Amino acid sequence: MEIAVSIENITKDFSLKFRGLKLRAVDGLSLEIPEGEIFGLLGPNGSGKSTTLKMLLGLIKPTLGEIMIFGSSSAKVESRSRIGYLPEAPYFYTYLTGRELVTFYAGICGIPKLRIEERVSEVISLVDLEEASDRRVGTYSKGMLQRIGLAQALVHDPDLIVLDEPMAGVDPLGATEITKVVLELKKRGKTVLLSTHLLTQVEEVCDRIAILDKGKLILEGTVKSLLNDEQSKSFLVKGLSLETEKDFELWLEARGASLLAKEPAKRNLDKLFLERVTARKERKDIK
Amino acid sequence: MRLFLIAQNTLKEAVRQKIFHFVVLLSIGLIVGSLFFREFNFGISEIKFIVDFGSGAITFFGSMLAVVVTAQLFFAEIENRTVQTLLSKPVYRAEFILGKFCGILFVLFIFMVLMTISLILVIGIREAAIYSQISEEIYSKGWIRYGDVVLFSVVQWVKFGIISALTLLIGSFSRSSLYTITMSFFLVIICHLQYLAQEGWSVTSIWLLQGMLQFFSYLIPNFQIFNLGDWVASGEALPYSMVWQAGAYGIVYWISVSCLAIYSFSKREI
Ligand SMILES: Nc1ncnc2c1ncn2[C@@H]1O[C@H](COP(=O)(O)OP(=O)(O)O)[C@@H](O)[C@H]1O
Ligand SMILES: [Mg+2]
Numbered sequence: 001m002e003i004a005v006s007i008e009n010i011t012k013d014f015s016l017k018f019r020g021l022k023l024r025a026v027d028g029l030s031l032e033i034p035e036g037e038i039f040g041l042l043g044p045n046g047s048g049k050s051t052t053l054k055m056l057l058g059l060i061k062p063t064l065g066e067i068m069i070f071g072s073s074s075a076k077v078e079s080r081s082r083i084g085y086l087p088e089a090p091y092f093y094t095y096l097t098g099r100e101l102v103t104f105y106a107g108i109c110g111i112p113k114l115r116i117e118e119r120v121s122e123v124i125s126l127v128d129l130e131e132a133s134d135r136r137v138g139t140y141s142k143g144m145l146q147r148i149g150l151a152q153a154l155v156h157d158p159d160l161i162v163l164d165e166p167m168a169g170v171d172p173l174g175a176t177e178i179t180k181v182v183l184e185l186k187k188r189g190k191t192v193l194l195s196t197h198l199l200t201q202v203e204e205v206c207d208r209i210a211i212l213d214k215g216k217l218i219l220e221g222t223v224k225s226l227l228n229d230e231q232s233k234s235f236l237v238k239g240l241s242l243e244t245e246k247d248f249e250l251w252l253e254a255r256g257a258s259l260l261a262k263e264p265a266k267r268n269l270d271k272l273f274l275e276r277v278t279a280r281k282e283r284k285d286i287k
Numbered sequence: 288m289r290l291f292l293i294a295q296n297t298l299k300e301a302v303r304q305k306i307f308h309f310v311v312l313l314s315i316g317l318i319v320g321s322l323f324f325r326e327f328n329f330g331i332s333e334i335k336f337i338v339d340f341g342s343g344a345i346t347f348f349g350s351m352l353a354v355v356v357t358a359q360l361f362f363a364e365i366e367n368r369t370v371q372t373l374l375s376k377p378v379y380r381a382e383f384i385l386g387k388f389c390g391i392l393f394v395l396f397i398f399m400v401l402m403t404i405s406l407i408l409v410i411g412i413r414e415a416a417i418y419s420q421i422s423e424e425i426y427s428k429g430w431i432r433y434g435d436v437v438l439f440s441v442v443q444w445v446k447f448g449i450i451s452a453l454t455l456l457i458g459s460f461s462r463s464s465l466y467t468i469t470m471s472f473f474l475v476i477i478c479h480l481q482y483l484a485q486e487g488w489s490v491t492s493i494w495l496l497q498g499m500l501q502f503f504s505y506l507i508p509n510f511q512i513f514n515l516g517d518w519v520a521s522g523e524a525l526p527y528s529m530v531w532q533a534g535a536y537g538i539v540y541w542i543s544v545s546c547l548a549i550y551s552f553s554k555r556e557i
Contacts, residue, residue: 057375059557077377085375091367093296095303107292108376152372 002070004160004191005033005056010065012051012215025051026062027215033193033208035159038186040202040223041195043212049195050088052212053164056193057085069160081109084153088164088195090145094138098129098148101137102155109156123151127181143174150181161185163194167201172270179205200270203227236265289378293386294393297360301394306356310398314405317344321409334413334431335520341406342436342516345399346443352398353447354471357391357454362464371557380553388455388545395447403440407433435525439515442530445537446513450475452544459552475510482511508540 012026067074127147211219364370454471
């Protein structure tokens, strides 16, 4: 399998225009992401996630080290033809409509003129923005901006999709929609690299994650190996009386197992929200 | 192709963000301002005044517009971070800068055309009115050469292009549009005074000062070269050699300054 992204020992220093001090935003980071994987870059605010992604796209140059995208250096403009990027808190030309915006980027990416219209409609429906696509981007809500940003990142059918905090500031519905798109991309064999500080949301999406802290890699592995505790198992039980519960504990103890925790089953607030606020559509334009 | 798309988008921004409202207002102002003087009926000197006033207005407002529009259209991309999305596509930094530059040149071209049409209109109206009053012997027809007015405007546009390129150069490394606008205005003033350095260099005998002035006058474009307004107002034929010279001189600066801007922008962290 091809390596989609290979980050080799990169370091980034920002010079603070203050007594020649420097800030090390990324510190000796190495990562390798094989093709077809969904990779999550986690870490608190200011841990260097965005800086790493920007170096990947050649927007800033690493102080040390090198990044390869499908075998070509990230410093080369050509390496970008296979990447789609959604910046953090994206903002787009407010004076264009959603469709015009995606059409503009399609042209920039060199999609042949004849195929542009078809391709633009395709991605706009993928992110479920058809109804708002002829409105100016300046009128879009945060979630819609995130989705038109996703459409823009996907328009040239890139093999690697880089998403910087795609779920930040988006409601659970929006987040699920983004998750859906990401999983769809995986199905099509794309590689996805996303950064986030919202941990639970990536749990369901990512194959592998890395955790950054102060620019250093502190943990890396598959989500399964990091989160699943092979030594223990949890049961969800209904209709248990106090007595049977005691018996159950004793029964377990007799077999060399011990009960670690018992607590009322909780419903996830996100799930509750999703159940109640059903299938949103963007508010229709009122004529 | 990408360059063209970026230029087109820049122009679209100028149109949709209503920058041209200002230009249209300005040309209406020019017409109204000039026609206001019809009450005085100066005769030939009135026409001369209109040409003077009009050409001065084109040069002055065009230079201001070049700085402000360039800074605005450039920093809109930087401050809204749309440049991050754009440059994350297979786009060379040079394409970005040149695309912006071409888009802005087109905006300034439209300004120049609108202003020139207004000016010619005003001259035409007043000239016709004056002919009807003054006998042919005193006043030979066709005193104002409209062709020269057009040439004058094209030369001014070349100059606006240099100003825009200089503003892009400053913008390419600066952090704010306010700083860029202030510095660019300074630079424009310096360019207008460049001829002083050129003169000073030939007069002074202190070799250090001479060297400095010489260096300075090669570095900074001499805006006096574009100063053809007096020719047009004098009614004498504008020597084409001056027009060619100004055009070629300007385009050399377009190219060299935008190359510097590309170089400086390619070092920038987005
Ligand atoms: N252009 C810059 N100049 C100086 N410091 C910067 C710049 N960009 C980011 N930083 C600093 O680098 C660190 C990492 O930032 P960032 O990569 O944005 O973090 P994250 O995306 O993980 O929240 C932060 O401390 C931030 O202040
Ligand atoms: Mg960030």
